[in-house]
Amino acid sequence: xxxxxxxxxxxxxxxxxxxxxxxxxxxxxxxxxxxxxxxxxxxxxxxxxxxxxxxxxxxxxxxxxxxxxxxxxxxxxxxxxxxxxxxxxxxxxxxxxxxxxxxxxxxxxxxxxxxxxxxxxxxxxxxxxxxxxxxxxxxxxxxxxxxxxxxxxxxxxxxxxxxxxxxxxxxxxxxxxxxxxxxxxxxxxxxxxxxxxxxxxxxxxxxxxxxxxxxxxxxxxxxxxxxxxxxxxxxxxxxxxxxxxxxxxxxxxxxxxxxxxxxxxxxxxxxxxxxxxxxxxxxxxxxxxxxxxxxxxxxxxxxxxxxxxxxxxxxxxxxxxxxxxxxxxxxxxxxxxxxxxxxxxxxxxxxxxxx
Ligand SMILES: *Cc1c(COP(=O)(O)O)cnc(C)c1O
Numbered sequence: 318x319x320x321x322x323x324x325x326x327x328x329x330x331x332x333x334x335x336x337x338x339x340x341x342x343x344x345x346x347x348x349x350x351x352x353x354x355x356x357x358x359x360x361x362x363x364x365x366x367x368x369x370x371x372x373x374x375x376x377x378x379x380x381x382x383x384x385x386x387x388x389x390x391x392x393x394x395x396x397x398x399x400x401x402x403x404x405x406x407x408x409x410x411x412x413x414x415x416x417x418x419x420x421x422x423x424x425x426x427x428x429x430x431x432x433x434x435x436x437x438x439x440x441x442x443x444x445x446x447x448x449x450x451x452x453x454x455x456x457x458x459x460x461x462x463x464x465x466x467x468x469x470x471x472x473x474x475x476x477x478x479x480x481x482x483x484x485x486x487x488x489x490x491x492x493x494x495x496x497x498x499x500x501x502x503x504x505x506x507x508x509x510x511x512x513x514x515x516x517x518x519x520x521x522x523x524x525x526x527x528x529x530x531x532x533x534x535x536x537x538x539x540x541x542x543x544x545x546x547x548x549x550x551x552x553x554x555x556x557x558x559x560x561x562x563x564x565x566x567x568x569x570x571x572x573x574x575x576x577x578x579x580x581x582x583x584x585x586x587x588x589x590x591x592x593x594x595x596x597x598x599x600x601x602x603x604x605x606x607x608x609x610x611x612x613x614x615x616x617x618x619x620x621x622x623x624x625x626x627x628x629x630x631x632x633x634x635x636x637x638x639x640x641x642x643x644x645x646x647x648x649x650x651x652x653x654x655x656x657x658x659x660x661x662x663x664x665x666x667x668x669x670x671x672x
Pocket of ligand 1: 549
């Protein structure tokens with residue numbers, strides 16, 4: 318790939334205090350443009366800076382925008398890795414198809430990320446649980462107010478060093494089951510990682526927080542009865558001896574972490590069922606203590622234990638509000654693979670060659 322490079326005059330200071338999530342950004346940004354005549358062209362890595370935009374740029378009005386999220390890790394073996402980036406590349410294509418954005422070939426997606434991360438490798442933090450969060454995104458650039466797919470787009474990648482999600486170790490969260498607002502509906506954009514989905518989820522999140530809960534558990538958009546996702550994570554429930562999670566691909570986002578955890582669970586001999594779970598059955602299982610453990614899965618937190626469910630005035634505590642044994646075990650198995658502390662038996666690590 319031909320990438321124009323513009324060197325920064327002064328590099329930023331690397332952060333010394335707590336990293337948090339998504340507040341600090343590295344020195345450079347990757348950009349590449351698309352239009353009907355030229356297709357993808359003008360790839361560049363340039364100093365991180367403001368984006369100048371016409372106020373009539375289509376993305377600002379009609380939310381034709383998609384994104385991805387993955388991480389780069391400094392492995393225990395001293396190498397730099399991505400985790401299953403081709404899954405993100407495929408999902409990005411599916412999201413872009415749904416939102417009428419152009420297709421970015423898988424190799425180009427992964428190659429662009431590798432080039433930027435290679436340049437910014439000194440930004441990959443090395444503390445326990447720390448990594449470099451990668452945010453590729455695409456948006457409509459055409460200047461016009463007519464409602465139609467834009468005729469030009471920009472693809473960008475920014476990088477953000479992030480801290481351990483739980484600096485004090487995993488801690489269960491309290492979940493509000495949202496019985497009015499919904500996140501996704503049949504035929505909609507639930508499976509796509511698009512900006513608008515997040516805009517639509519904010520009110521539920523704000524409501525949950527006001528009531529003292531950390532996240533929302535979303536129910537399906539047709540009957541508001543079936544469990545779908547928790548915040549922007551996939552949700553899993555250990556009931557009796559089976560892990561149940563909602564089927565992905567239509568109203569549920571196909572998470573890379575979800576897929577990885579399912580494979581790890583099955584490998585450990587644990588039954589996994591991808592099916593629609595009725596909220597009444599979930600609450601009943603919680604009440605009877607047949608719901609042994611529950612957790613969310615996503616790139617940012619990796620695994621987030623669920624300690625409490627609140628639904629229509631009823632409150633149920635899960636596993637005495639402690640991180641479950643299985644929850645901890647899959648977290649350890651997955652993070653050992655990601656940080657190269659264990660053998661990569663699934664071939665999930667993608668090494669970044671630093672020449
Ligand atoms: C990104 C995302 C997830 C998690 O996907 P990962 O690939 O595991 O990070 C789950 N649900 C929603 C709505 C998301 O946007």
